[in-house]
Amino acid sequence: MQVKKVLTYGGIAFVAFFLFTRPGDAASTVRSAMDTVYNAADSLAQFVSHLS
Template identity: 50%
Template sequence: MIAQIRVYTAGNGLQEAPMQVKKVITYVAVAFVVFYLFTKPAEAASAVNGVFDGILQGANQLAVFFTNVLT
C-alpha cells in the first residue's frame, strides 16, 4: 500500500501531494513549449513535423501489419 502525503495549501486546505506535483510538471512543460516556440520557431516546426512523421509512419506500419494478417 502506498501512503499518500497530504499537504496544506493556503487556498485549498488539504490536498493530495501527487496532484500538486502533476500540476507543476504540466505548467513547466507548457511553459517550456511556449518558450521554445517563441525563441526557436523553425526548430519547433521541425520538431512538430518529426512527431507527425513518426505517427504517420507508425500508422502505415500498422496498416501493413493488419493487411498481411488479414490476407
C-alpha cells in the same frame, strides 16, 4: 497533487518558450513527430493487410 500542477505549468511554459524563441526548430520537431505517427500507422496497415 501540487507537484503535478507545477510540472504541468512548467511543461507548458517550456513549450511556449521553445515555440517563441526557436519557431523553426519547433516546426521541425512537430513535423518529425507527425512523420513518426504516419510511419507507424502505415506499418500497422501493412501488417493488417498481410494477415489476410
